[in-house]
Amino acid sequence: MATQEPRELATGDQERLLDDYGRAIRSLRFALTDRCPLNCIYCHREGDRRPKQEWEEISPELAIAIARVASEHFGIRKIKITGGEPLMRRDLPEIIRGMRPFEDDISITTNGVLLQECAAELVDAGLDRVNVSLDTLQEDRYEFITRSKHNLPRVIAGIYRAIDLGLTPIKLNMVLLKGINDSEIADMMRFVRVCNERGRGNVVILQPIELIPSFNPPLERYKADFRRLENELKSKASETRTRRMQRRKKYFIDGVEVEVVHPIDNTEFCANCSRLRVTSDGKLKPCLLRDDNLVPVESTDEAHILNQLRLAMRYREPYFR
Numbered sequence: 408m409a410t411q412e413p414r415e416l417a418t419g420d421q422e423r424l425l426d427d428y429g430r431a432i433r434s435l436r437f438a439l440t441d442r443c444p445l446n447c448i449y450c451h452r453e454g455d456r457r458p459k460q461e462w463e464e465i466s467p468e469l470a471i472a473i474a475r476v477a478s479e480h481f482g483i484r485k486i487k488i489t490g491g492e493p494l495m496r497r498d499l500p501e502i503i504r505g506m507r508p509f510e511d512d513i514s515i516t517t518n519g520v521l522l523q524e525c526a527a528e529l530v531d532a533g534l535d536r537v538n539v540s541l542d543t544l545q546e547d548r549y550e551f552i553t554r555s556k557h558n559l560p561r562v563i564a565g566i567y568r569a570i571d572l573g574l575t576p577i578k579l580n581m582v583l584l585k586g587i588n589d590s591e592i593a594d595m596m597r598f599v600r601v602c603n604e605r606g607r608g609n610v611v612i613l614q615p616i617e618l619i620p621s622f623n624p625p626l627e628r629y630k631a632d633f634r635r636l637e638n639e640l641k642s643k644a645s646e647t648r649t650r651r652m653q654r655r656k657k658y659f660i661d662g663v664e665v666e667v668v669h670p671i672d673n674t675e676f677c678a679n680c681s682r683l684r685v686t687s688d689g690k691l692k693p694c695l696l697r698d699d700n701l702v703p704v705e706s707t708d709e710a711h712i713l714n715q716l717r718l719a720m721r722y723r724e725p726y727f728r
């Protein structure tokens with residue numbers, strides 16, 4: 408596919424993609440597939456609840472066209488690619504290469520199982536960095552959580568490969584599960600230190616994520632005490648910062664950066680939401696926690712994409728407020 412050059416817009420021409428609550432979109436989060444080699448006990452599948460027989464995958468042309476229009480018309484130059492497992496898509500390098508001219512930052516969120524073998528090709532295509540999901544360093548717990556066998560060493564090897572290739576900073580996404588991995592924060596911080604030594608700098612950030620059980624009420628029993636975690640981190644931190652993005656807190660503890668993602672009942676999280684999702688079948692998704700207000704994008708036609716992006720803005724409202 409021919410690579411397109413970004414179109415120059417005069418400063419001041421650019422409209423912001425703004426919703427009725429004054430929230431501007433700053434990034435697009437594409438779920439490119441529903442396929443995944445793991446089957447995590449808690450997975451929300453990015454809010455996609457379609458059964459397997461309805462799974463479809465957005466074409467590279469459409470994904471790139473949405474990214475291009477959002478960049479050229481609304482100045483959105485940050486892309487996160489997720490899934491399912493994005494590395495299951497063979498055409499991922501093609502998609503990244505096609506988006507590259509329009510973006511400042513392209514990252515993927517991956518389970519890391521296929522990262523070791525894919526990383527070099529992704530760097531070549533223009534990927535900037537990766538987030539890797541890693542809830543535990545204990546093999547038996549990993550197998551219980553992911554309902555898979557023998558994958559943990561591959562994930563660790565994938566993280567090391569990503570460090571060596573400079574796909575950094577790498578965030579380690581750790582969904583905290585009561586009674587399973589909520590005692591492992593210190594071990595994970597030790598692992599981050601090993602990674603930082605390997606990368607000769609602060610190349611890895613630990614990101615504990617609060618479990619969202621809304622799609623699966625039996626998961627409530629695994630909800631860890633996030634407020635307690637935050638208080639503990641705060642008491643140990645030499646420095647605390649608040650990110651603009653969803654007002655996330657960052658703690659710096661003995662040289663390790665820990666960024667906490669705490670969405671549930673968090674009005675600040677919603678009030679500061681600046682991302683628009685795109686589902687694997689090419690629909691704009693205004694909120695992770697809702698699937699009754701999706702906006703389909705049915706062609707690569709620029710006027711159509713513009714119209715659908717503006718329409719999705721009208722449907723955006725904070726879930727917790």
Ligand code: SAM
Binds near residue numbers: 449452490491517
């Ligand atoms: N397969 C990729 C991976 O494992 O990173 C990308 C898709 S996964 C749905 C994206 C992120 O969502 C992961 O970091 C995962 O930990 C997080 N996630 C999935 N279900 C969740 C839930 N119920 N609560 C909180 N985070 C969740």
